[in-house]
Structure formats: structure tokens, C-alpha cells
Amino acid sequence: xxxxxxxxxxxxxxxxxxxxxxxxxxxxxxxxxxxxxxxxxxxxxxxxxxxxxxxxxxxxxxxxxxxxxxxxxxxxxxxxxxxxxxxxxxxxxxxxxxxxxxxxxxxxxxxxxxxxxxxxxxxxxxxxxxxxxxxxxxxxxxxxxxxxxxxxxxxxxxxxxxxxxxxxxxxxxxxxxxxxxxxxxxxxxxxxxxxxxxxxxxxxxxxxxxxxxxxxxxxxxxxxxxxxxxxxxxxxxxxxxxxxxxxxxxxxxxxxxxxxxxxxxxxxxxxxxxxxxxxxxxxxxx
Amino acid sequence: xxxxxxxxxxxxxxxxxxxxxxxxxxxxxxxxxxxxxxxxxxxxxxxxxxxxxxxxxxxxxxxxxxxxxxxxxxxxxxxxxxxxxxxxxxxxxxxxxxxxxxxxxxxxxxxxxxxxxxxxxxxxxxxxxxxxxxxxxxxxxxxxxxxxxxxxxxxxxxxxxxxxxxxxxxxxxxxxxxxxxxxxxxxxxxxxxxxxxxxxxxxxxxxxxxxxxxxxxxxxxxxxxxxxxxxxxxxxxxxxxxxxxxxxxxxxxxxxxxxxxxxxxxxxxxxxxxxxxxxxxxxxxxxxxxxxxxxxxxxxxxxxxxxxxxxxxxxxxxxxxxxxxxxxxxxxxxxxxxxxxxxxxxxxxxxxxxxxxxxxxxxxxxxxxxxxxxxxxxxxxxxxxxxxxxxxxxxxxxxxxxxxxxxxxxxxxxxxxxxxxxxxxxxxxxxxxxxxxxxxxxxxxxxxxxxxxxxxxxxxxxxxxxxxxxxxxxxxxxxxxxxxxxxxxxxxxxxxxxxxxxxxxxxxxxxxxxxxxxxxxxxxxxxxxxxxxxxxxxxxxxxxxxxxxxxx
Numbered sequence: 001x002x003x004x005x006x007x008x009x010x011x012x013x014x015x016x017x018x019x020x021x022x023x024x025x026x027x028x029x030x031x032x033x034x035x036x037x038x039x040x041x042x043x044x045x046x047x048x049x050x051x052x053x054x055x056x057x058x059x060x061x062x063x064x065x066x067x068x069x070x071x072x073x074x075x076x077x078x079x080x081x082x083x084x085x086x087x088x089x090x091x092x093x094x095x096x097x098x099x100x101x102x103x104x105x106x107x108x109x110x111x112x113x114x115x116x117x118x119x120x121x122x123x124x125x126x127x128x129x130x131x132x133x134x135x136x137x138x139x140x141x142x143x144x145x146x147x148x149x150x151x152x153x154x155x156x157x158x159x160x161x162x163x164x165x166x167x168x169x170x171x172x173x174x175x176x177x178x179x180x181x182x183x184x185x186x187x188x189x190x191x192x193x194x195x196x197x198x199x200x201x202x203x204x205x206x207x208x209x210x211x212x213x214x215x216x217x218x219x220x221x222x223x224x225x226x227x228x229x230x231x232x233x234x235x236x237x238x239x240x241x242x243x244x245x246x247x248x249x250x251x252x253x254x255x256x257x258x259x260x261x262x263x264x265x266x267x268x269x270x271x272x273x274x275x276x277x278x279x280x281x282x283x284x285x286x
Numbered sequence: 287x288x289x290x291x292x293x294x295x296x297x298x299x300x301x302x303x304x305x306x307x308x309x310x311x312x313x314x315x316x317x318x319x320x321x322x323x324x325x326x327x328x329x330x331x332x333x334x335x336x337x338x339x340x341x342x343x344x345x346x347x348x349x350x351x352x353x354x355x356x357x358x359x360x361x362x363x364x365x366x367x368x369x370x371x372x373x374x375x376x377x378x379x380x381x382x383x384x385x386x387x388x389x390x391x392x393x394x395x396x397x398x399x400x401x402x403x404x405x406x407x408x409x410x411x412x413x414x415x416x417x418x419x420x421x422x423x424x425x426x427x428x429x430x431x432x433x434x435x436x437x438x439x440x441x442x443x444x445x446x447x448x449x450x451x452x453x454x455x456x457x458x459x460x461x462x463x464x465x466x467x468x469x470x471x472x473x474x475x476x477x478x479x480x481x482x483x484x485x486x487x488x489x490x491x492x493x494x495x496x497x498x499x500x501x502x503x504x505x506x507x508x509x510x511x512x513x514x515x516x517x518x519x520x521x522x523x524x525x526x527x528x529x530x531x532x533x534x535x536x537x538x539x540x541x542x543x544x545x546x547x548x549x550x551x552x553x554x555x556x557x558x559x560x561x562x563x564x565x566x567x568x569x570x571x572x573x574x575x576x577x578x579x580x581x582x583x584x585x586x587x588x589x590x591x592x593x594x595x596x597x598x599x600x601x602x603x604x605x606x607x608x609x610x611x612x613x614x615x616x617x618x619x620x621x622x623x624x625x626x627x628x629x630x631x632x633x634x635x636x637x638x639x640x641x642x643x644x645x646x647x648x649x650x651x652x653x654x655x656x657x658x659x660x661x662x663x664x665x666x667x668x669x670x671x672x673x674x675x676x677x678x679x680x681x682x683x684x685x686x687x688x689x690x691x692x693x694x695x696x697x698x699x700x701x702x703x704x705x706x707x708x709x710x711x712x713x714x715x716x717x718x719x720x721x722x723x724x725x726x727x728x729x730x731x732x733x734x735x736x737x738x739x740x741x742x743x744x745x746x747x748x749x750x751x752x753x754x755x756x757x758x759x760x761x762x763x764x765x766x767x768x769x770x771x772x773x774x775x776x777x778x779x780x781x782x783x784x785x786x787x788x789x790x791x792x793x794x795x796x797x798x799x800x801x802x803x804x805x806x807x808x809x810x811x812x813x814x815x816x817x818x819x820x821x822x823x824x825x826x827x828x829x830x831x832x833x834x835x836x837x838x
Binding site: 041 | 368382384
């Protein structure tokens with residue numbers, strides 16, 4: 001039997017995955033002379049490496065869409081427009097991207113941003129919660145919150161509870177567990193939302209393992225000083241997003257340094273000063 | 287009085303809220319959002335527990351209808367600068383290529399599009415086509431035509447996915463031709479480029495980036511001498527003369543492109559060899575000279591003349607060039623002057639600036655050699671100097687750097703290679719004084735440093751730790767803390783403007799200087815930079831010289 005391939009979300013598993021390394025002169029053979037150190041790829045290695053390219057594609061200019069568009073709405077030649085403005089004040093609003101890699105640790109572990117897309121009617125699954133691996137409707141989902149501080153924790157918990165409640169509304173026979181570090185406060189805050197189907201577990205996650213056959217996930221955690229293990233169909237990792245590189249680069253141009261800053265999308269009536277006059281942040285500044 | 291103008295960057299819920307608040311205060315608000323619509327498909331945890339439409343905020347409609355709010359979707363800030371107390375902002379509004387008023391929402395375009403790409407609007411979950419339907423809220427379609435990230439980050443915008451695809455298919459000659467359309471020196475750049483493209487490679491999100499540079503080298507090595515006959519046949523000489531000062535990567539690239547366009551090009555090179563830093567900066571173990579020379583020969587084959595040992599400003603001035611019938615001059619003299627440490631004792635025998643050291647070595651001259659060598663600095667010149675002196679027989683070579691490895695400007699591969707060869711690295715150390723015995727170096731007094739607040743470059747500024755002074759015994763010191771240009775040859779009328787950092791003021795897009803007919807590019811404009819940037823500048827200069835001379 002061949003290797004099982006995920007059906008719904010391509011994971012590029014068919015592409016050779018190891019980065020090739022060019023052979024080099026051995027250290028002892030090179031430090032007494034000026035011979036070239038790197039020796040170049042062999043044909044085999046070059047081919048292997050070239051096949052790793054994901055060919056991150058954009059429009060190829062094939063014109064197929066142009067041919068099928070009856071109302072002739074497609075204008076291929078349209079160019080970007082530029083607008084120039086003279087501005088007195090600048091407000092930088094959060095533009096966040098997920099801080100986890102786009103490709104996940106296991107196929108059925110996704111991040112909260114991706115889960116959000118799944119919940120949306122216009123998302124890739126049309127609003128249906130499904131496991132990336134086989135498209136099955138999950139019956140047991142775990143939310144794992146990775147927070148560094150209490151402030152982050154509150155924000156992430158509200159995000160997780162919100163997503164969990166929506167998922168429960170959409171999916172029959174679903175059970176959701178949220179792993180948190182402090183059970184009391186979340187139960188108090190979300191008294192109304194926490195009802196049937198939603199469990200809060202105060203536990204420290206030790207490990208997440210993938211079952212080879214079902215691609216289910218096994219979570220090993222410490223609860224009340226005891227090690228426990230529980231199996232889930234799908235896991236959603238909830239962690240603080242990071243500021244997009246676009247905002248970081250832009251802030252540099254404006255004389256700001258946003259490298260250590262995270263702006264969270266929580267509207268507030270006041271703006272936060274930056275180190276540059278007439279430039280402000282909005283949202284929750286961490 | 288007209289209200290204050292406010293720019294809000296980002297159409298997130300906080301951005302929309304601020305826009306509404308400020309618009310209510312009578313300010314004119316421009317809300318710029320990079321996605322096709324406000325807030326995309328975002329959940330609103332704050333509002334969620336109060337209302338039941340999780341993906342639609344009532345604030346959207348309010349913002350759209352407010353007379354003081356101008357929404358610019360599909361927009362990114364292209365340029366921003368401060369001027370007379372206000373900000374000059376240039377916004378790029380991406381073309382959608384689908385006319386909203388004609389589109390009938392049939393989605394046929396999406397069905398036929400052959401492209402699959404990771405769906406960035408769904409945070410990488412699933413795939414979408416190059417024709418995109420953003421969401422219900424905006425009801426707009428768009429065709430994404432941007433370059434892939436690797437191509438975008440390459441200074442000469444090589445069609446990387448194109449040539450890698452050709453290599454995968456075994457079509458090496460086609461791959462090389464595709465590279466040469468934009469880069470005349472693939473074997474050279476394929477060896478020494480710090481590959482900004484690989485930093486951006488999407489494959490790194492799965493495991494590790496592609497070896498883009500090494501593949502370029504592979505294909506260049508396989509066919510290095512082939513492929514220029516067709517180009518040669520097509521050249522139609524136009525009899526117009528252009529002078530280039532400096533035969534480094536920038537000058538050579540400019541000469542290459544101008545020759546192809548039919549110009550009669552002469553490069554004036556001060557040194558006895560062509561290649562600039564490629565020939566006298568980069569050691570042979572990174573770039574064998576036969577490889578470099580073969581690629582320089584291609585430029586000669588296309589018709590450009592390279593006059594070595596010809597320093598402009600000595601017997602021949604820039605103005606003389608115009609008198610001799612050259613109609614345009616491209617200045618690409620690079621940055622070959624080592625920066626001073628500015629500490630006592632640095633004029634002692636045994637202190638040799640890194641660039642001078644490498645130049646003499648690469649020109650085959652006899653170089654001074656110490657037994658215990660310290661290289662000061664963290665860039666590639668420092669790595670090259672250290673690795674070279676070790677090869678020449680120094681017993682102990684260390685690199686002193688005032689920050690940590692993380693902030694080192696040298697490429698990670700160079701640092702790793704130096705480490706594996708046995709070079710010692712001393713981080714967080716700054717030199718205070720060269721210790722001298724009889725006019726010769728005998729050691730270095732240093733301070734230990736710690737990292738403080740970030741400076742303008744975003745790197746954390748090193749601060750001396752009080753009372754941490756210490757001495758190292760040495761017999762040779764190689765400062766490699768940066769290079770500047772020797773611009774003493776410039777015409778005295780100051781018509782070519784320079785900056786306080788000793789670089790030439792030239793338009794980065796067109797390489798024009800303040801004086802008509804004189805163009806400049808490469809390290810003498812940017813300060814020390816990577817070779818492929820210099821090549822990019824040379825190519826831009828060739829295009830603008832062509833434009834200039836055609837219009838004359």
C-alpha cells in the first residue's frame with residue numbers, strides 16, 4: 001500500500017523535501033591554499049534541488065479567463081494606480097499575521113487564524129469545519145492556548161471561546177476542549193458561553209503526537225499533578241499573532257521601530273503615542 | 287478651515303473605529319487597507335458576544351458611508367517621508383484587472399484558471415487560483431499578477447521559478463539564457479551572492495529554502511562559454527560613445543547592456559585588473575579567477591573596451607572624457623577605501639585595513655603577515671580577511687565584533703565557514719587603543735560591550751561595560767569596519783553632488799546625478815553593498831543612458 005496522501009489540503013508531500021548541500025573541500029584540505037571551497041552540484045543533486053521549488057505561482061498570463069468572460073470584464077493590461085497625499089497625522093492600526101508557520105506540524109493541527117477562515121462562509125470550506133486530512137467532520141476538537149503573559153492570555157481566551165462557540169453552533173455532535181492555564185477566571189468570564197459541548201481543562205501540555213493511521217492527535221498533559229492522555233480529531237493552536245513585515249518595514253521608513261511591538265485588534269477610544277510626533281498606534285499595544 | 291488630514295494604515299476593526307472617531311472630530315480620514323475590503327473575513331471577538339453576525343461588523347457600513355472617510359482598498363504605502371512638518375505619502379493601489387461594473391459574478395474565470403496557489407486570504411489553508419474572489423462583503427474579483435517573492439526580492443528580478451523549472455526539466459541551456467536576459471555574470475554571482483531571494487523563499491515555511499544561488503551556479507558552470515553568438519549577431523553599432531569609470535560589477539553590467547544596445551563603450555579602470563571588488567576584494571577560494579575572467583571576457587566580446595591602469599582624475603579628467611567625444615559617463619568606482627578605527631595607534635606598522643590587505647593579496651603582491659592576527663568587524667570583508675590570513679599561515683586568527691553574531695552583517699554561510707576553519711570569534715568587544723612597541727603593533731586594548739537600545743538601523747546599540755578593559759597580545763590588526771569611496775576625481779565644479787557620508791547623490795531608479803550626462807551607481811552611491819545590487823544599478827544606468835542619448 002502506498003503512502004496515504006491528504007485529500008483536501010495539499011501538503012506538497014510529493015516533492016522531495018531535503019535541501020541539498022553542495023560538496024565542499026574538507027577543512028584540512030582548504031586552509032593552506034586558495035582553492036575553491038565549494039565544489040558545485042552534480043546533475044543529480046541539482047535536479048533534486050530544482051524539484052523542491054514550489055513554483056509560487058501568480059497569474060501566468062495564459063488568457064483563459066479572458067476567453068471565458070462573457071461580459072468582457074477582464075482588463076489584463078490594467079496597471080497599478082498611485083495616489084499621493086500630504087498628511088498631518090498617521091495612525092498605525094493592527095495588521096497581524098499568524099506567528100506560526102503556514103505549513104503545520106501535523107496535517108490536522110491548524111492555527112486559530114486558519115480555523116477562523118474555516119468558520120467563514122466564504123472560506124475555503126464554505127463554513128464547514130472539516131479535518132484537513134480527509135475532509136471528515138471532526139467530533140472532538142482541542143484548542144491549545146500558547147500564551148506568554150496574562151494580558152495575552154485574556155485576549156487569546158476570548159478568541160478561542162469565540163471560535164469554539166461558533167464551531168459548536170455549526171457542527172452537530174461536536175465536543176470542544178479548551179486547554180488553559182487558569183480555569184477559574186475563564187469560567188467566570190464566559191459563564192454564559194460555556195455550556196454543553198464545551199469543556200475547559202486546566203492542564204499543562206507536554207506533547208502532541210499524531211496517530212499514524214487515523215491522523216488523529218494524542219495530547220499528553222498534566223492535570224492536577226497527574227499525567228493524562230486524550231485523543232482528538234483536530235487541534236487548533238491559539239497564539240499571539242505577529243505584526244506583519246509590511247508594517248514593520250513601513251514603520252522603519254517613518255522612523256519607528258516596531259520590531260518588538262505587537263498591535264492587537266482591540267478597538268480603544270484613545271490612541272497610543274509613538275516615538276515620532278504625529279504618528280500613533282491604535283489597538284492594544286503589547 | 288479645512289480639517290486635519292489623517293492617514294490610517296490598516297482597515298482592521300481598531301483602524302475603522304479610529305477612522306470613525308477622527309472623522310467625527312472633523313478630520314479628513316484616508317483609510318488604507320491592503321486587502322480588497324475592510325477587515326477581510328475577520329471574526330470580531332469583542333463584538334461577538336454582543337451580537338450574532340460574527341464576520342460582519344456594523345462599523346464597516348458606517349465607515350463606508352461617512353463623508354469624511356476615504357477608503358483606499360487594495361492599497362499599500364509605497365513611500366512615506368517627512369517634509370515640512372507633514373508626511374508625504376505615496377499609496378499604490380493594486381490593479382484588480384476585473385471591471386466591477388461589468389462583472390456578472392459567474393465565476394467562470396475561477397473555473398478555468400490553471401494556477402493553484404496557497405490561499406493567503408485563508409491564512410494558508412487550502413488553495414486558490416490567480417483569479418480571486420475575495421468575499422461577499424466586497425463582491426470584487428481580482429487577478430493577482432505580482433511577481434513571486436524570490437523574483438521580487440532579487441535586485442535584478444531574475445525569473446527564478448522560471449530557470450529552476452527549466453533546470454528540473456534538464457533544459458540547462460534554456461535556463462542559462464533565461465538568467466542571462468537579466469544577469470550577465472551568473473557563474474560569478476552564483477558563487478558569491480548573499481541571496482536575498484532565499485531569505486524570502488516560501489519553501490522555508492515547509493522545511494528550508496531552495497538553494498537558488500547554487501542552482502544558478504550549477505547551470506552557469508555547465509554552459510559558461512555558450513550562448514552569446516545569437517546576441518552578437520543582433521548588435522547594431524550606433525557609433526555613440528559612452529565612458530564608464532570603474533570595471534566592477536556595476537560598470538561591467540552597464541557596459542554589457544550598453545554594448546548590446548549598440549553603444550561604443552570604454553571602461554576606465556584604475557587597477558591593473560578588471561572586476562572591481564570581485565577581483566580584488568573577494569578571495570579566490572570563493573571565486574576562482576578563471577570563472578570571473580570568462581564572464582568579463584563576455585563583456586569584451588560584445589565590444590566593450592576595458593582600459594586598466596587608467597585612473598580618471600590623473601591624466602584624464604571627467605570633463606576630458608566629454609571633450610574626447612564620450613556623450614555620457616557612468617561613475618561606478620565602488621568603495622575601496624577602508625574606514626578608520628579612530629583609535630590611538632592605528633598608524634602603527636602591522637595595522638592593515640581589510641580592503642587594502644585583500645587587494646594586495648589578490649593582486650599577487652607580497653602582504654604583511656602576522657602570527658597572531660585580529661580582524662575587527664563583522665562584515666564579509668572581515669570574514670574574507672580572516673580566512674585569507676589563516677590560509678597564508680597565521681597561527682591564530684580572531685574576529686572581534688562589538689555586537690553579537692545575530693547582528694553581524696556577514697552572511698551566515700561565511701560566518702559558519704570561518705568558524706569551521708578555526709577562526710575564533712570574540713563577540714561584544716570593541717577596540718580602544720592599538721598597543722605599540724617600537725612602531726610595531728604588539729597588542730590591542732579593548733572594552734567588553736553589552737547591547738542597549740536599538741539604534742536607527744534597528745540593531746541594538748553596543749554600550750561599553752565600565753571597568754571591563756582588557757588587553758590582547760597581537761602582531762597584526764586588520765580593521766574591516768566599512769569602506770568609503772575615493773571621489774577625489776570628481777569635477778571640481780561640484781556639479782555632481784555628494785553626501786556627508788562620501789557617496790554620490792544619484793537617483794536610485796535612474797542613476798542620474800545632478801549633472802546632465804553623468805550617471806552613477808553601485809557602492810559609490812549606496813555605500814558598501816552586495817554585488818547583485820551593483821549589477822542592478824549598472825543595468826538601470828544603461829537603460830537611462832540609452833533614454834538620455836536617444837532624447838539628445
